[in-house]
Amino acid sequence: MSAYADHIATVKARFDAALAATGFDSVLIYAGQPRVAFLDDNPAPYKVNPLFKYWVPVIESPKSAVFYQPGQKPVVFLFKPRDFWHAEVKTPEEEWQQHVELVVIDSQEKMTDWLGDKIKSAAFIGEDFAEPVASWPVKARNPANLIDHLHFHRAIKTAWEIENMRQANKLAAKAHLAARDAFMAGASELEIHHAYLAAINFRESQVPYNSIVALNEHGAVLHYDVYETSAPEQSRSFLIDAGALYRGYCADITRTYAREEGFFADLIAAMDDAQQSLLGEIKPGINYYELHVSQHLKIAKILSEFGFVKGTAESIYEQGYSSAFFPHGLGHFIGLQVHDVGGFLANDRGDTIARDPRHPFLRLLRDVEEGQVFTIEPGLYVVDQLLEEHADNKDFNWEKIAELRPYGGIRIEDSIVVGKDGNNENLTRDAFAELGS
Amino acid sequence: MSAYADHIATVKARFDAALAATGFDSVLIYAGQPRVAFLDDNPAPYKVNPLFKYWVPVIESPKSAVFYQPGQKPVVFLFKPRDFWHAEVKTPEEEWQQHVELVVIDSQEKMTDWLGDKIKSAAFIGEDFAEPVASWPVKARNPANLIDHLHFHRAIKTAWEIENMRQANKLAAKAHLAARDAFMAGASELEIHHAYLAAINFRESQVPYNSIVALNEHGAVLHYDVYETSAPEQSRSFLIDAGALYRGYCADITRTYAREEGFFADLIAAMDDAQQSLLGEIKPGINYYELHVSQHLKIAKILSEFGFVKGTAESIYEQGYSSAFFPHGLGHFIGLQVHDVGGFLANDRGDTIARDPRHPFLRLLRDVEEGQVFTIEPGLYVVDQLLEEHADNKDFNWEKIAELRPYGGIRIEDSIVVGKDGNNENLTRDAFAELGS
Ligand SMILES: [Mn+2]
Ligand SMILES: [Mn+2]
Ligand SMILES: [Mn+2]
Ligand SMILES: [Mn+2]
Ligand code: NI
Ligand code: NI
Numbered sequence: 001m002s003a004y005a006d007h008i009a010t011v012k013a014r015f016d017a018a019l020a021a022t023g024f025d026s027v028l029i030y031a032g033q034p035r036v037a038f039l040d041d042n043p044a045p046y047k048v049n050p051l052f053k054y055w056v057p058v059i060e061s062p063k064s065a066v067f068y069q070p071g072q073k074p075v076v077f078l079f080k081p082r083d084f085w086h087a088e089v090k091t092p093e094e095e096w097q098q099h100v101e102l103v104v105i106d107s108q109e110k111m112t113d114w115l116g117d118k119i120k121s122a123a124f125i126g127e128d129f130a131e132p133v134a135s136w137p138v139k140a141r142n143p144a145n146l147i148d149h150l151h152f153h154r155a156i157k158t159a160w161e162i163e164n165m166r167q168a169n170k171l172a173a174k175a176h177l178a179a180r181d182a183f184m185a186g187a188s189e190l191e192i193h194h195a196y197l198a199a200i201n202f203r204e205s206q207v208p209y210n211s212i213v214a215l216n217e218h219g220a221v222l223h224y225d226v227y228e229t230s231a232p233e234q235s236r237s238f239l240i241d242a243g244a245l246y247r248g249y250c251a252d253i254t255r256t257y258a259r260e261e262g263f264f265a266d267l268i269a270a271m272d273d274a275q276q277s278l279l280g281e282i283k284p285g286i287n288y289y290e291l292h293v294s295q296h297l298k299i300a301k302i303l304s305e306f307g308f309v310k311g312t313a314e315s316i317y318e319q320g321y322s323s324a325f326f327p328h329g330l331g332h333f334i335g336l337q338v339h340d341v342g343g344f345l346a347n348d349r350g351d352t353i354a355r356d357p358r359h360p361f362l363r364l365l366r367d368v369e370e371g372q373v374f375t376i377e378p379g380l381y382v383v384d385q386l387l388e389e390h391a392d393n394k395d396f397n398w399e400k401i402a403e404l405r406p407y408g409g410i411r412i413e414d415s416i417v418v419g420k421d422g423n424n425e426n427l428t429r430d431a432f433a434e435l436g437s
Numbered sequence: 438m439s440a441y442a443d444h445i446a447t448v449k450a451r452f453d454a455a456l457a458a459t460g461f462d463s464v465l466i467y468a469g470q471p472r473v474a475f476l477d478d479n480p481a482p483y484k485v486n487p488l489f490k491y492w493v494p495v496i497e498s499p500k501s502a503v504f505y506q507p508g509q510k511p512v513v514f515l516f517k518p519r520d521f522w523h524a525e526v527k528t529p530e531e532e533w534q535q536h537v538e539l540v541v542i543d544s545q546e547k548m549t550d551w552l553g554d555k556i557k558s559a560a561f562i563g564e565d566f567a568e569p570v571a572s573w574p575v576k577a578r579n580p581a582n583l584i585d586h587l588h589f590h591r592a593i594k595t596a597w598e599i600e601n602m603r604q605a606n607k608l609a610a611k612a613h614l615a616a617r618d619a620f621m622a623g624a625s626e627l628e629i630h631h632a633y634l635a636a637i638n639f640r641e642s643q644v645p646y647n648s649i650v651a652l653n654e655h656g657a658v659l660h661y662d663v664y665e666t667s668a669p670e671q672s673r674s675f676l677i678d679a680g681a682l683y684r685g686y687c688a689d690i691t692r693t694y695a696r697e698e699g700f701f702a703d704l705i706a707a708m709d710d711a712q713q714s715l716l717g718e719i720k721p722g723i724n725y726y727e728l729h730v731s732q733h734l735k736i737a738k739i740l741s742e743f744g745f746v747k748g749t750a751e752s753i754y755e756q757g758y759s760s761a762f763f764p765h766g767l768g769h770f771i772g773l774q775v776h777d778v779g780g781f782l783a784n785d786r787g788d789t790i791a792r793d794p795r796h797p798f799l800r801l802l803r804d805v806e807e808g809q810v811f812t813i814e815p816g817l818y819v820v821d822q823l824l825e826e827h828a829d830n831k832d833f834n835w836e837k838i839a840e841l842r843p844y845g846g847i848r849i850e851d852s853i854v855v856g857k858d859g860n861n862e863n864l865t866r867d868a869f870a871e872l873g874s
Contacts, residue, residue: 032475037484038564039584041776042646044481047474084764084822085660127475147476194635201627201666204641209479223522229638327521339478385521 007160008074008099011054016070018149019123021348024140026069026118029055030126030133031079033062045205049126050336051150053248056096057164061089063108066100067115067122075101077114082106108132148350151341155333156371162417164249165335165373166427169415171244172251173431175199179213180257183238189213190227196242208250209338211242219256219408220381222328235259237407243338250338252375253428254413264407267306267380274298275378275412283422288364288374289356292330295378296322302380308404310395320358321395324386329362331375334415339363340373372418373427381409444597445511445536448491453507455586456560458785461577463506463555466492467563467570468516470499482642486563487773488587490685493533494601498526500545503537504552504559512538514551519543545569585787588778592770593808599854601686602772602810603864606852608681609688610868612636616650617694620675626650627664633679645687646775648679656693656845657818659765672696674844680775687775689812690865691850701844704743704817711735712815712849720859725801725811726793729767732815733759739817745841747832757795758832761823766799768812771852776800777810809855810864818846 001009019027031052034043048059055066056076063079076096080089091097091104105111112119112132123146124138140146157165178199182192193213197204214224216232219239241254258265278295300316303309309321316322333340343364344352353365364374382405390396414428438446456464468489471480485496492503493513500516513533517526528534528541542548549556549569560583561575577583594602615636619629630650634641651661653669656676678691695702715732737753740746746758753759770777780801781789790802801811819842827833851865 035472035481038469038486039778040484040487040774042484042774044472044484047477047479047481049475050477082822084820085658087655087658087661087663188638190638190640191635193640194631198628198631203627203630203664218524221522221524224524226524227640337477337479341476383521385519 002095003158003160003163004095005099007158008055008096010158012068012070012074014150014153015068018146018153018348019070021149022123022143022146024123024143024146025121026067026123027146028115028119028122028124028126028136028138029066029068030124030128031058031062031064032127033130035129048248050341051125051147054154054336056100057094057247058096059245059248065111065126067118069118073101074099075103075114077103077105077111079105079108112136145350148345149348152345152348152350154335154340155342155366156369157335157373157417161249161335162373162425162427164247165251165415165417166431168244168246168249168251169253169427169431170434171200171202171246172242172253173428173435173437175202175242175244176240176253176255176432177435177437179240179242180238180255183215183235183240183257184259186231186235188227188229188231189215189218190229191231192238192240193227196240200244202244206245208243208245209252212240212254213242214239214408216406217408219410220383220405221408222379222381222383237264239408239411241411241413248336250334250336250340251428251431252334252338252413252415254377254411256410256412258407263403267302267404268410268412270302270306271299271378271380271410272412274302275376275414278376278378279414279416279424279426280422282368282376282416282418282424284368284370284418284420287367288330289359289362291368291376292359292362293317295330295376296326299326299378299380307397307400309397319395321390323358324383324390325380326378327361327381327383327386328377328379329359329364331377331413332363333372333374335373342366368418370418370420373415374418375413375415377411377413379409379411381411383409439532440595440597440600441532442536444595445492445533447595449505449507449511451587451590452505455583455590455785456507458586459560459580459583461560461580461583462558463504463560464583465552465556465559465561465563465573465575466503466505467561467565468495468499468501469564470567472566485685487778488562488584491591491773493537494531494684495533496682496685502548502563504555506555510538511536512540512551514540514542514548516542516545549573582787585782586785589782589785589787591772591777592779592803593806594772594810594854598686598772599810599862599864601684602688602852602854603868605681605683605686605688606690606864606868607871608637608639608683609679609690610865610872610874612639612679612681613677613690613692613869614872614874616677616679617675617692620652620672620677620694621696623668623672625664625666625668626652626655627666628668629675629677630664633677637681639681643682645680645682646689649677649691650679651676651845653843654845656847657820657842658845659816659818659820674701676845676848678848678850685773687771687773687777688865689771689775689850689852691814691848693847693849695844700840704739704841705847705849707739707743708736708815708817708847709849711739712813712851715813715815716851716853716861716863717859719805719813719853719855719861721805721807721855721857724804725767726796726799728805728813729796729799730754732767732813733763736763736815736817744834744837746834756832758827760795761820761827762817763815764798764818764820764823765816766796766801768814768850769800770809770811772810779803805855807855807857810852811855812850812852814848814850816846816848818848819844820846
């Protein structure tokens with residue numbers, strides 16, 4: 001069986017279970033459609049419903065849908081407008097078409113005509129802000145229990161999904177190297193952003209999230225989303241968090257570079273060691289929260305060794321000092337979505353795992369299992385707003401922190417496929433290695 | 438009085454009249470906020486409410502608002518989040534701040550606290566898909582009569598608005614020349630798209646609409662929104678429809694280029710003459726519909742002279758032949774929005790002008806008045822879907838049409854400010870002229 005055949009069989013089985021558990025006969029998954037801006041006629045970039053692209057790698061066909069009834073072949077209604085305004089949507093022959101009943105439609109009425117009374121017993125999953133979708137007589141709209149069930153099991157990726165993420169990482173790694181070269185050549189943030197996109201022939205609306213392209217101090221702004229159009233007088237450091245998409249699957253990679261040898265380059269190397277040594281601790285059975293804490297202790301050790309804060313790793317962590325430098329979560333699931341769903345789900349009935357107020361931004365609290373894919377992205381930054389509360393604390397070496405401030409911060413982010421007994425795959429490092437980097 | 442002072446005085450007067458006519462005491466214009474994708478946490482690019490940026494040139498501050506009560510200074514609630522996730526929103530000192538009461542807020546509650554009971558008598562204009570906005574106890578949400586009143590009068594631009602469009606055209610013209618050079622150098626559509634953006638330091642989400650970057654046959658797809666990543670073997674022709682934004686005001690420019698001298702270059706020159714000769718007919722008092730028909734007759738003449746269709750200009754137009762080659766409207770208002778509002782409004786009470794079924798895509802049916810700004814964008818394309826119905830028609834020279842097909846088509850689009858007695862300003866040609874082109 002091919003990887004895709006195996007994938008769609010798994011998707012079917014998961015929908016069978018989810019529909020059975022929630023009492024629905026069938027499901028209609030609408031791909032979505034672009035929204036126009038307020039009082040305007042300009043559409044926003046279209047983003048496909050993730051649960052639609054779970055079935056078929058079709059990401060640029062708004063107004064399409066999948067109809068699935070357990071025991072039957074899934075039906076893909078592929079919307080191809082027939083007008084002279086838009087380029088014809090090409091549908092090259094691809095393997096997925098052999099596994100579904102493909103119905104090409106040029107109006108949404110053709111879909112509802114085909115479905116007839118079947119639509120009345122279907123659970124609808126998708127956005128329904130526009131007519132005629134808003135008026136379809138479906139049985140239920142986005143039922144939470146059905147979606148939770150699906151989201152819980154999506155955590156375990158099929159081989160086909162992992163292969164797509166492997167390819168997405170290769171694309172992103174290639175673009176990362178182009179961005180690094182642009183940084184080394186003294187480019188502005190916007191120029192680096194464009195170098196990144198050009199290297200892999202992506203347009204901005206095709207990357208899976210707003211790339212973070214941060215020079216110097218900007219590296220300390222966690223969701224930095226500005227692209228300065230002129231280069232700073234001196235480019236000291238560069239933090240880039242940017243991804244790519246392959247067949248609808250995401251890469252999410254962060255790298256940090258120093259322009260010159262010295263203190264900051266050494267700190268990057270130490271953070272890189274800390275991240276890599278954490279990777280060795282990932283294995284089925286432990287909880288992701290433990291990894292987060294373990295990473296905190298390693299960062300606390302760096303804080304101590306580099307002289308930013310006094311104390312042992314344990315005391316630095318226990319007093320919450322490391323959270324001032326590493327305020328965000330260690331990582332998150334990744335797959336069809338950059339922040340893939342289900343990180344807080346305790347089971348497929350929708351019960352959630354309570355967050356720890358000590359680590360409020362951690363998005364993943366589940367036990368580690370074989371076949372999960374998640375990021376590991378420790379960071380260390382000078383975030384003045386967080387350091388404020390320690391202003392009078394003698395354990396903090398403010399001179400040393402001031403030395404780091406002009407560099408912003410460091411984050412290193414890889415995507416890991418959990419294997420048996422710690423035989424994990426690092427999609428990101430492997431992609432860079434293939435490029436000789 | 439400065440241009441902006443004059444502008445905001447006009448905006449106030451227009452709101453005074455609109456509120457009086459519709460019976461509201463005051464208005465709360467919400468800037469909007471980004472929407473996240475379905476089942477996801479990734480926000481779409483933020484687009485400000487056009488009626489918010491009508492007041493102040495602030496386009497990157499979601500969750501802000503303007504509150505205006507006739508007779509009072511307008512209050513601008515400028516939202517600046519205080520968190521360590523995002524870059525601080527800079528608010529350089531600008532003239533508009535002297536004309537409003539500026540209230541910087543870091544939570545939406547601060548706005549509603551400030552307003553107190555006043556919110557209950559305000560008409561709300563904006564998107565309200567998120568809380569707490571959805572629950573604000575305003576008097577009315579997006580009342581159509583108030584919005585129609587405002588939209589009708591927005592057609593007449595202030596000097597400040599025209600100056601902003603002048604600057605937007607200069608930006609876009611500069612980028613157009615970079616795109617032309619990339620085309621001449623044999624670049625792919627995506628490379629040309631990136632050259633365009635790089636030339637003016639724009640990122641893709643900052644241009645006011647999806648640029649159309651079409652090589653060869655693609656020029657005939659009216660809303661072509663694909664950017665091919667490899668260049669065709671032979672780049673014969675290039676149609677680019679792309680704009681820019683300056684202080685929230687739009688440019689919308691189309692140019693068509695031939696790679697070599699000859700038949701297609703001659704046809705571009707003829708279309709350029711036809712467009713320019715139409716510009717001389719624009720004057721207050723005539724109806725935009727008449728311009729559309731006049732342009733059709735000029736294009737019909739070209740169709741005849743180049744031998745695409747047999748007949749006189751009149752017979753070609755009357756038989757509907759020219760509509761097969763020039764199917765879209767002559768143009769539209771432009772300003773805060775690319776397709777600026779009010780093109781079908783007969784008056785400020787919201788009555789609409791009936792569309793002519795013969796020219797269903799014409800977006801502007803109003804009488805021409807001094808101070809209006811609109812585009813003039815004639816086109817001539819080989820659109821097979823439209824030619825189909827004439828397949829057996831002997832008046833059509835199919836060999837000649839086949840000769841044109843590989844070039845796609847031609848469109849030439851300028852933005853015109855209507856002056857007194859035909860003393861119009863061509864924002865687009867002036868911008869190119871300033872660049873020596
Ligand atoms: Mn991440
Ligand atoms: Mn990331
Ligand atoms: Mn236009
Ligand atoms: Mn245009
Ligand atoms: Ni953010
Ligand atoms: Ni379109």
